[in-house]
Structures are given as structure tokens and as C-alpha cells.
């Protein structure tokens with residue numbers, strides 16, 4: 001029993017309890033006698049009553065009052081087994097004989113969809129003239145604007161006796177019957193959270209497609225599953241909600257249809273917008289930044305990584321704190337440190353602000369510690385791998401440092417697999433190796449050489465003895481949340497204080513030019529003035545003609561495949577001289593290789 005239970009008298013409570021304990025037939029919609037009692041209570045309380053009955057005929061919940069006030073009804077169901085949530089029947093007694101309210105209101109319809117029940121029986125609280133008791137059986141619609149389709153309208157006694165299984169049979173195409181029914185719960189059988197994407201299109205098809213694909217990748221990398229998309233062209237909802245009201249209603253409905261328990265927007269939301277959307281959708285809402293922060297939080301394995309992620313997350317959350325959930329006051333000041341009349345929210349805010357201060361201090365110390373380590377490496381040549389996430393930086397580090405298996409850096413097809421910087425020593429080969437002509441077919445260097453890669457002179461005695469240290473670091477993404485950039489400054493510095501940057505792009509991803517531009521942009525914003533060398537990776541899987549296109553855009557790009565061992569010899573040769581022994585941009589070898 002849930003809902004408006006507060007004002008119930010003991011006798012009323014007892015009677016409602018009895019209704020809850022009555023069993024319904026499993027091969028018919030409901031037990032008529034129970035419904036008559038339900039109607040009597042509805043009449044008496046002057047409140048709508050709703051029963052949730054499971055496939056075995058057991059009453060799982062009695063909701064007292066307007067259904068739309070229930071929020072996510074599925075979360076009110078007792079019992080942990082989500083399985084029991086399937087095959088539900090919803091039974092609502094609401095209107096009078098004159099106004100039977102056989103169709104649910106807009107918000108009520110969405111709440112009903114939460115449970116994804118097989119049928120919804122709605123009936124009035126009194127029979128009409130001549131004993132006819134108005135009732136309707138509705139089934140959920142998997143598409144279209146309407147959430148519910150009225151299957152039959154008729155007399156309550158007749159509808160009660162129908163077999164729910166036979167109901168949608170004549171119309172095999174009925175959306176309620178086709179395809180697997182989504183689990184009416186927050187997770188699929190794989191246990192992963194199901195996410196609805198709410199996007200705004202810019203009108204530029206290519207860009208929108210890339211953004212959407214990236215958002216899906218982010219959701220997957222966070223360990224969740226994108227199960228639906230609702231989009232709208234440009235903002236029509238104005239500042240408070242971004243999306244229009246109709247679009248949001250559609251999103252609320254779609255989320256129920258696909259069984260999503262979280263909505264992720266591709267648009268940065270202000271704290272107020274996020275709250276408004278949550279209220280309208282009746283679901284938790286996260287924006288892209290929060291998603292990225294969440295991925296970082298999941299990936300952070302080292303103390304340094306966790307420190308920086310926590311700082312970024314708290315900075316993000318502080319302005320979004322609304323008093324619900326998140327209570328950190330106990331970590332903050334103790335008894336007597338706070339003034340009278342202070343609300344929980346203010347205490348939380350203060351506790352978070354103090355924690356942020358503390359973390360900032362730790363992060364500063366981390367930066368100083370890393371700077372000292374770098375100091376110790378002075379005199380050694382250092383290059384850093386930077387680039388869009390998933391470009392293959394870690395794979396390239398592994399390939400160049402000859403590390404494999406457990407000694408290698410984790411490289412996987414997930415966004416932000418790497419958070420902590422790792423530095424490895426790289427052998428650039430023995431003298432003389434560089435002048436050897438590439439053997440056709442054997443080493444992929446052909447592929448690179450064939451595309452006009454400069455054949456560099458043999459290493460001279462002085463520079464080949466310089467050990468090269470190569471640092472792999474966290475990847476970039478378009479619109480990296482500013483809180484993350486700020487918190488990860490010391491990680492970025494690790495890269496930015498090298499002698500040169502190897503900017504890795506994944507030529508197998510058609511969006512590589514945009515990715516490259518956003519990496520270059522972020523490097524500029526971080527104040528990186530180091531020489532940059534663009535490396536086109538994954539040439540083993542890029543489409544024909546891509547290398548020519550790449551050279552047209554970046555004439556000095558070097559081509560490699562980290563995992564298929566293509567072009568690596570040539571890259572090693574090149575790195576013996578790059579960015580020049582005197583480590584200045586002007587000390588370049590030949591015509592190679594600095595991105596502007």
C-alpha cells in the first residue's frame with residue numbers, strides 16, 4: 001500500500017489490506033468481486049485507487065490517490081526481483097459513472113508505461129443507469145504519440161473475464177505484441193543501466209551523426225546501454241527546459257517504452273535546466289559532462305587519478321546541489337562549527353567547499369611531486385603522446401616500447417581507458433637501421449613510404465645515444481568538461497613539459513579531422529607551445545584514399561598502425577631526430593614535421 005496513506009483510518013486501512021490480499025485469476029483480467037470492493041473504497045475515500053497485479057494474480061501494490069503523483073511506480077513495487085515485474089496488470093478505479101475517466105491523462109499515461117504492464121483495466125467507481133458498469137481495457141503502444149490504445153470498452157463484468165493473453169491476438173501487428181517487451185525495470189538482463197539519449201540537432205547531418213555516435217560511445221564506456229533516442233531540431237523549449245514540452249512528453253513516453261531508467265542529454269545543462277527536465281521526465285537526467293565525469297570516476301585506479309576525479313566531480317556538483325540526496329555534512333565540520341538555523345543544504349555546501357579546498361591542496365602537491373620527478377629525468381629526451389580518446393595512444397606506446405601483455409599499458413576499445421600518465425623507455429633502433437631500404441611487404445613501412453614519407457638520414461652518433469622517454473596520457477574529447485581540464489591540469493602538464501608532442505589520430509574514424517582540430521584547440525588553450533607531430537594511426541583499417549586526404553590536410557603526417565605493426569620503423573627513424581637534438585622547433589630535420 002502506498003500513496004496517500006497518511007489520513008487513512010484504521011478500519012479503512014484494514015479493508016484496503018484485505019483487497020490487497022485477494023488473489024486474481026491468472027487466466028482472466030481480474031476478480032470482479034475484488035474490483036467491486038475497490039470501487040466501494042474509491043467512492044468512500046474519493047480518491048482514485050490503482051492495483052498492480054502480477055502474472056500469477058497476486059496484488060503487488062495498491063496505490064492510493066492520483067497515479068501521476070507516484071513518480072516512478074516501478075520503484076514502489078516491493079520485492080527485489082525485477083523478473084516479477086513482467087506480465088503485470090494495472091487496474092485503476094477512478095471516475096464516476098458520468099465521467100468514467102476511462103482514458104488516462106497525459107502524465108498518468110507515462111507513469112502507467114513505467115510498469116510496461118500487459119493491460120490496463122480502468123473503470124468508474126459506480127455502475128451507471130441500468131447496471132452497466134463503464135470499463136475499458138487498454139494496451140501499451142510501442143510507437144506513435146499515444147501511449148495507450150483502447151482495446152475494448154464495455155461492461156466491467158465482461159472485461160474482467162477476458163483472458164489477457166487473447167486480448168491482442170487478432171492484431172498480430174499490435175505494437176504491444178511485437179518484438180521483445182522491454183523489461184519494465186531499470187536494467188536489462190545484462191544488468192546494465194538503460195539510457196535514453198535526448199539530443200538537439202544542429203541541422204548539420206554529418207556533425208549530428210558524429211556527436212550522436214560519440215554520445216553512444218560515452219554511454220557504453222560508462223557501462224550503460226543506449227536504448228533509444230529522442231531528438232529535436234534546435235532548441236524550442238527556451239532556456240528553462242531547452243527541449244519543447246511536446247518533445248519532452250514524447251521523451252518521457254519513449255523512456256518507458258524502451259525501459260530506460262536514465263536520460264542523457266548531448267547538451268550541457270545548467271543546474272536549473274537539469275532539475276526542470278528531471279521533474280518533467282520523472283527520471284534522473286545527466287548531461288554529457290556528467291557522463292564523462294562518471295567514466296573518469298569508474299576508470300580512476302590510482303590515488304592521483306581518484307583525487308583529480310573527485311575534485312572535478314565536486315566542482316561539477318556544488319552548483320547542482322539541491323538538497324536532495326548527496327549529503328556530505330558529516331565529513332565537514334563538527335559540532336559547534338555551524339550557526340543556528342542553517343539548513344542541511346547549506347551544511348552540505350560548506351562541507352563540499354571545504355573538501356574541494358582540501359583536494360585542491362592535494363592536487364597542487366601532486367603537481368609539485370610530478371614536477372620533481374620530471375626534474376630528475378632532466379637531460380633525457382621526452383616526448384608525449386596526446387590525442388583524442390581511443391585514437392590508439394596506449395597501443396602506440398606499447399608497440400614502441402616493445403611492451404606486451406601484462407607489462408603493457410591497458411589499451412582497449414573504450415573511451416578514456418587511460419587516465420594516469422605512464423612513461424616508458426623507447427628504443428629507436430641501432431645506427432644504420434634507418435638507411436636500410438624497407439623490404440617490400442614484410443614491414444608495413446611500405447605503406448608509409450609509398451605515401452611520400454620522408455626517408456630520414458641515418459642517426460648520428462650523438463642523438464642515438466640519447467634515451468627517449470615516451471609518456472602516454474589521458475585522452476581528449478570535444479568539449480571536455482572544464483572541471484576536468486582544471487582538475488587534471490597536473491596530468492596534462494606531464495605531457496606539456498615534454499620536448500615534443502606526438503598527436504595521435506585514428507584515421508579509421510571518419511571524424512578524425514574534427515578530432516584533430518579539437519585536440520589542437522585544447523592544446524592551444526592549455527598553452528602548449530611545444531612542437532607537434534601528427535601521427536595517423538590505424539591505417540590498417542582506414543578506407544582507401546584516406547592517406548591522400550590526410551596528407552592534403554596535414555602534409556607532414558606520419559602513418560602507422562600500432563597494432564598491425566605498420567610504419568613503426570619509419571616512425572622510430574623519424575623520432576631519432578625529432579624535434580631536433582637541440583629540442584627547438586627550428587632544429588627540424590629536413591622538411592618534417594611540425595603541426596602549426
Ligand SMILES: Nc1nc2c(ncn2[C@@H]2O[C@H](COP(=O)(O)OP(=O)(O)OP(=O)(O)O)[C@@H](O)[C@H]2O)c(=O)[nH]1
Nearest residue numbers: 390391392393394395411412413416417418475562
Ligand atoms: N585496427 C587497429 N586498431 C587499433 C590500432 N591502434 C589501436 N587500436 C585499437 O583501438 C582501441 C583503442 O586503443 P588505445 O590504445 O586504448 O587508445 P587510447 O588512445 O590510448 O585511448 P584512451 O586511453 O581511451 O584515450 C583498442 O581497441 C586498440 O586495440 C591500430 O593501429 N589498428
Ligand SMILES: [Mg+2]
Nearest residue numbers: 393394417418
Ligand atoms: Mg590509452
